[in-house]
Amino acid sequence: MAVGDLSLPVMHPVDGIRIGIAEAGIRYRNRRDLVVFELCEGANTAAVFTTNAFCAAPVQLAKTHLQQSPARYLLINTGNANAGTGAKGMDAAIRSCQQLSSMTAVPASAVLPFSTGVIGEQLPVDRLISGLPNALNDLSAENWEAAASGIMTTDTLPKGASEQFELDGIRYTVTGISKGAGMIRPNMATMLAYVATDVAVDAALLQALLRDVVESSFNRITIDGDTSTNDACVLVATGRAGNAIVTSEKTALYEALRVVLARVFQRLAQLIVRDGEGATKFMTVQVEGGASTQECCDVAYAVAHSPLIKTAFFASDPNWGRILAAIGRSGVPDLDVSQIFVWLDDVLLCENGGAAESYTEALGAAVMQKPEITIRIALGRGEFNDTVWTCDLSYDYVKINADYRS
Amino acid sequence: MAVGDLSLPVMHPVDGIRIGIAEAGIRYRNRRDLVVFELCEGANTAAVFTTNAFCAAPVQLAKTHLQQSPARYLLINTGNANAGTGAKGMDAAIRSCQQLSSMTAVPASAVLPFSTGVIGEQLPVDRLISGLPNALNDLSAENWEAAASGIMTTDTLPKGASEQFELDGIRYTVTGISKGAGMIRPNMATMLAYVATDVAVDAALLQALLRDVVESSFNRITIDGDTSTNDACVLVATGRAGNAIVTSEKTALYEALRVVLARVFQRLAQLIVRDGEGATKFMTVQVEGGASTQECCDVAYAVAHSPLIKTAFFASDPNWGRILAAIGRSGVPDLDVSQIFVWLDDVLLCENGGAAESYTEALGAAVMQKPEITIRIALGRGEFNDTVWTCDLSYDYVKINADYRS
Structure with missing residues (x-):
């Protein structure tokens, strides 16, 4: 029932990002429901989260971790939102980060957890953990399309956008994915979306840039007016393109990046509405x-x-x-x-x-x-x-x- | 699909009120779509209206008329809301009041017009006017049930409530009807509802009493969150019961009346939700x-x-x-x-x-x-x-x- 052409473009890999997908059986069998993003050392990560007061355990934990360490892994499960799950839910989120941390020799706070799916049921954390080795074995720079499928819930199609642009002889890449079809009215935040670029951007500036482009994209869509407990949007700048790090809004590269990001974010946001639950228009x-x-x-x-x-x-x-x-x-x-x-x-x-x-x-x-x-x-x-x-x-x-x- | 028992109780006539119903063919043939309430001389009338900025022509006119004269007639049509109809819609509302005024020898400002139905189409005022003689011929104190049917749109059942109470040897009556099933989220106002009592109540006090009981009834229901352009709620006190006029909140009769009115209003409001479009719960x-x-x-x-x-x-x-x-x-x-x-x-x-x-x-x-x-x-x-x-x-x-x- 999706409206318009939602087909994925060529999803350009982003240097510094590898993605692994696995079946963990969180809610359904034979479904790739676990996605791990590996971010290179030195990548800067910006994020915005739901303003729902009942925000999920992984949202709370991801916010804390972002303050503590540079992010090295994003750990995403679908099938269970780990929201409304109290202390037990928080323990589950912590354990899943610890497990990935011990397998990859990064601090637990370098892992950002994300969950999406049914609210109010406990996360089957043992199943999630047992899926991690397969996800790590699967890590590849080419996996954006599979990741777009791996984070779906009631979505009927995977959602992605990808663009490249050149400036002063360097070619830069922006690639991202999103999911969501119901409980959509992002409010100063967004549904799950992961966007990466190889441009080197100062961390504080990256966060400001993310807020800017979210405001005119994910913060301007609604399907049913219900703001989710688990909305999150992450923008990673790996810095692998080789540019001198962008530290000011008043540069040609910042402006070029902003224009491309705004377009990619708007596309990812509109894809969610186009695939809105039951949508025909x-x-x-x-x-x-x-x-x-x-x-x-x-x-x-x-x-x-x-x-x-x-x-x-x-x-x-x-x-x-x-x-x-x-x-x-x-x-x-x-x-x-x-x-x-x-x-x-x-x-x-x-x-x-x-x-x-x-x-x-x-x-x-x-x-x-x-x-x-x-x-x-x-x-x-x-x-x-x-x-x-x-x-x-x-x-x-x-x-x-x-x-x-x- | 209505939820619960919505059957009408015995609808006690209210001394001083007569009601006439007719077929005017406003939108459908063979449908009693025109209702006229006749209020006795000396009756006090209180009303609250929608807060929607696009309020209908009859809403605007009824507010003006209420300031100018004691109300003697309520003129209600279903099938057309006369909202979003501009100057032509206002002319139609004025003409319908003038016509009823000339047939009944009261000032035009003693007629309060109400419309409900489709928004944005011109009111077929000639058909409405040609239905007036039959409505006036039909005037009777016993017509509350027929009036409840006459004001329906997507309602599946007529809605009414009626109670009597005694104080100091006098028997008092409160009877009312309401309609509405969609575009329901009355906001500091209400859908169409008409309630009458024979208690003599001071006009200013009656308006305060109406605001009080509306707040805990019609202002506490929602079906779809859409506040209508035509909401109106009218409370008439005919004063025919023979009591000394109530002029203070600190009287036993005021308190007794308030309790009964609160119950009648809550019933009328809940009936709208019970008959909400498609409601099963x-x-x-x-x-x-x-x-x-x-x-x-x-x-x-x-x-x-x-x-x-x-x-x-x-x-x-x-x-x-x-x-x-x-x-x-x-x-x-x-x-x-x-x-x-x-x-x-x-x-x-x-x-x-x-x-x-x-x-x-x-x-x-x-x-x-x-x-x-x-x-x-x-x-x-x-x-x-x-x-x-x-x-x-x-x-x-x-x-x-x-x-x-x-």
Whole structure:
């Protein structure tokens, strides 16, 4: 049911990164559910995590470890989120890091753990640990595609993006993967995503860069408004490309990298929405003329979260009254509805807060047949714009979440 | 699909109120879609309305009229919301009030108009007006049940409540009706509801009393989180019971009336949730131990709006991890998850933020078989409690909103 072309591009290896995948039988048999990233010595790692107060044990531990040592391994399991699991869950996360640490002769704090899957069940840590030797044996720079499959839960397809660019005679690479299809409304954080580059970037600058590109990508998508307990996004800079380390935003290489990263992150974020649980339509909600970024986002999310709008899009019904109702309840103070214009792609639905003179049901119905549609809303209040991506709400969303314990 | 017993009780007439119903063919043929309430001279009328900025033309006009004259008629149509209809919609609302005014020799401002149905289409005001003679011919004190049917849209059943009580030898009556099944998250307002009593109550006190009982009834329900453009709730006190007019909260009659009204309003609000679009389960979300009413409501609504929780309840799956995730993203500042306890009815799911020792899947599954379930959440932060009512999210919600243009 995924919307659009989600096929993986050529996934360029990133010098300094090797990946191993194994079957650990965390939740299902015959499923590659364990992924280990090996990062070269000297790599800088930036990360952002979920703001959910019930954040999972591995999220808490990864945050602590990041403060203590440079990261050398990312240890990721699917099938179990190790969230809502109390002290026992934390012990399991610690043990899994210790085990990988003893097998690789790095400090336990150099291992960052990540889990995704069902919430509230104990992680079968012995099974996870018994899968580690196979994962380490599998380590290869060529394994990005297999890793994209290895971190999937209700995803129907692996998700990846990869780009190369040249500057001053050096060729640089950015490659990343993401997963997620439900419980998606990353809030100052993101779902699982792992992106690496061979550019050498100062650690603090890398963290700032990550926050910047996450803000316009993973922090602008929603499927069902439910922020996960396990969201995490990691950006690794291995420094193997051979450039002089980037320490300032005011360099050509920083700017070139930022542009490529922004595109890769946006692609990875949109892939999650395109593969949203039960999705049949990919919707871009574009709000312009707001008095602040906040109110643009408030309006965009009111629209993007409305079950009535999402079901209407599933039915290809240009029921624009529901869009007006969502704008009206978005909480923007002193909203003057007579200033509001709304378009579906290029079809003007609503002008000055009422039905557009030029609008006909046939025009709206024609746009609604498309799998990818932009809802554009002009507020007429100021100079701010923002965009959120979401998908429709179909029978299959209910089916997936009623049948599957994710 | 309605949950529980929604049958109408004996609908006691309220002295001073007559109701007429007619077929006006607003949207469908052979459907009684026009309801007129006649209020006796001297009746006091209180009302609250939607906070949606795109509030409908009749909502705007009813607010204005309430300031100008004592209300003598309520004019209600279903099939068309007259919202998002601009100046033409306002003209239609004004014309319908003028017509009823000329037929009944009251000022136009003594008529309060209400519309419900599809948003964004022009009200067929000529058809509405041509239905008025039949509605007036039909006026009767006995028509509460027919009125409850006459205001339905996607409702599957008419909704009403009626009680009588005695004080100091006088028998008093409270009778009311409500409608609504989708686009339900009344926000400082409510869906359509009309309640009358024969108690004589001072107008300002009546408005305060209405706000009080709405806060704990219509302002505590949600079906899909979508606040309507047309919500309105009206409370009429005809004063025909013969009591000395109530002018203070510190009287036995005020207190007796408040208790009965609170019960009637809560019943009318819960009936809307029980008949929620596609509902198969009625869920009470009870939050205790909060540091404020606001945070109790934030937690309760995060749970009540979560599509993941609602689909799990539809599937009778005690997937309590989704409840923790919703609590965690509710935005309560500095939430200490180790203080949190969660019950499904009397089954403890979660203690100190993790799985309860005593919990088994069989215990959770047994509760989940029931059609009515209480989710109780203890935050351990303070002395505030609050309760919100909602329903599950089923295939039929998608079907109703994908197939029907409401």
